Amino acid sequence: xxxxxxxxxxxxxxxxxxxxxxxxxxxxxxxxxxxxxxxxxxxxxxxxxxxxxxxxxxxxxxxxxxxxxxxxxxxxxxxxxxxxxxxxxxxxxxxxxxxxxxxxxxxxxxxxxxxxxxxxxxxxxxxxxxxxxxxxxxxxxxxxxxxxxxxxxxxxxxxxxxxxxxxxxxxxxxxxxxxxxxxxxxxxxxxxxxxxxxxxxxxxxxxxxxxxxxxxxxxxxxxxxx
Numbered sequence: 001x002x003x004x005x006x007x008x009x010x011x012x013x014x015x016x017x018x019x020x021x022x023x024x025x026x027x028x029x030x031x032x033x034x035x036x037x038x039x040x041x042x043x044x045x046x047x048x049x050x051x052x053x054x055x056x057x058x059x060x061x062x063x064x065x066x067x068x069x070x071x072x073x074x075x076x077x078x079x080x081x082x083x084x085x086x087x088x089x090x091x092x093x094x095x096x097x098x099x100x101x102x103x104x105x106x107x108x109x110x111x112x113x114x115x116x117x118x119x120x121x122x123x124x125x126x127x128x129x130x131x132x133x134x135x136x137x138x139x140x141x142x143x144x145x146x147x148x149x150x151x152x153x154x155x156x157x158x159x160x161x162x163x164x165x166x167x168x169x170x171x172x173x174x175x176x177x178x179x180x181x182x183x184x185x186x187x188x189x190x191x192x193x194x195x196x197x198x199x200x201x202x203x204x205x206x207x208x209x210x211x212x213x214x215x216x217x218x219x220x221x222x223x224x225x226x
């Protein structure tokens with residue numbers, strides 16, 4: 001017979017999966033708007049979804065607090081609930097950053113030329129991929145997926161650093177590119193932060209499964225399977 005405690009844990013898992021999928025959609029919508037030229041979407045959908053994410057984030061906190069107060073979870077259940085609260089916060093931040101990308105994208109003139117010149121589409125698609133992998137990582141809890149997320153995050157960071165460097169050089173020689181270039185640099189930093197939040201979520205999943213806390217300095221060991 002399923003206990004009330006088990007029902008609450010299943011409910012919590014279901015809500016995290018849902019909020020993760022909503023954030024995944026947020027990132028996809030933000031990338032779509034970023035890459036559009038000329039801009040045709042207003043980003044209204046992404047704002048409505050953000051309200052849903054905020055409400056689910058609060059709901060997750062309430063469920064976790066209730067379980068802590070009434071059920072006194074231990075071992076793997078305790079790790080799951082502790083991680084759930086942190087993962088929810090990371091997902092909520094991904095939603096916020098998606099909205100910020102949409103706002104900045106509207107201020108980038110000659111967007112198409114800049115996107116092509118600085119490889120923005122490739123970086124954006126990688127961020128979409130890492131977001132999808134992160135949701136799968138929470139659902140399946142496979143160690144190989146956690147390693148893939150770390151590798152992707154490193155690739156995204158390197159590409160963002162390279163693009164920012166090139167954009168700054170462009171602004172030094174072309175004053176007309178300063179406004180759009182500055183907004184594009186901010187967008188790249190937001191994309192990089194989304195990738196880092198995904199990596200943080202992967203770390204919490206690793207903690208859930210292995211009862212070990214890992215940080216970026218252990219990334220190479222995880223990727224190599226040591």
